[in-house]
Amino acid sequence: MYFRILHDESQGLVSYLLADLDAREAVVIDPRAQDVRIIEAMLQEHHLLLKARLFTHAHDGLAPADAQIRSQQLQQGGLVELGAEHLRILNTPGHTADCLSFLWRDRLFCGGLLSAAECPRQPKVAAPQAMWDSVMNTVFKLPAETLTFSSHARATSPVSTVMAQRRHHPWFSGLSRDDFLNLMPH
Template identity: 50%
Template sequence: MYFRMLFNEAGCTTSYLLADMQSGEAVLIDPRSTDIPVFNAILNEHRLRLKWVLRTHEHDLLIPGESEALDALNAPRIQHQIPEYMGGRILLGNEHLQIIATPGHTENCLSFLWQDRFFCGDLLNVDACPYQPRPALPEALWDSVTRKVFTLPVETLLFSSHAYQARSVSNVLEQRRWHPWFADASRDDFLSRLLPPSTSL
């Protein structure tokens, strides 16, 4: 299996490429339009066929031309919802990724689990709350992090879409113990930081 992480200094964004070298099939996770030339070069160098574009979330309305630029990759996208016909699994040669609905940062966030690596986009950034001033669904965000991320094996590696303070990768144990928004916090504590008191549940 081939794994490549691409970090963009301009926006502190991180994208990922996974490929099964035997079958020559590859997926991209959260590619940005500015990174497409680099990814195309990697795919050509290793003679890989892009099978899927996986997006944990998107802010295309805030980035003019982003969606159209990704269309140029000529690969179907999985975003917003889990395709029923796939049964929650993406086949990649002899490997597979599990698709997990993790709403919160945006209404229809998805995360992708491959072996011991969990790609969660902006759902849970290392040492920070999600990358936007106010998550779309704070209650769902709490549930997604505490019931889906934090229940994974403690050694599971967490890969987000933004890297700050030189931190790109963490693990479940570290974030359960030390995350400034979730560790040692109750649901009410978390929501009180994000919601006006009258709407907190």
């Protein structure tokens, strides 16, 4: 497998490229227009076919125009095939109403779910109750060693673990649901 992180530190935006080198297939998660040339170069260098562009979220409820996989294929528990590998789809609304996360092996690509305060396009959480439920009932139920990958990281690292998030996340660690909801801007 081939895995690359594309991090624009000035904007705090992160994209991810995953590829099965044997099958010559790749997916990109949360690609930015500015990354197109770099992604194309990596695909060409390894003779890879881009199988899908996956988006963990779209702002203002609008799906990105170039999203190849969305709607019926992106259902809870569904799979995105990548050669001999697959990514499991998890519905994790909160940062935006239609947020998704993609679980690959022990890695969770969760978009803005755990880093909504870092988002340059939407500083407020769209659905605080849904976010609480997504984090507590989906993300925090994963094994502690699961790596989390954010699509927003200006002041923080884009990579963490479920255990670190459980212990240290400023919105979820040690707070009740009511405390969390009171913290969220209205």
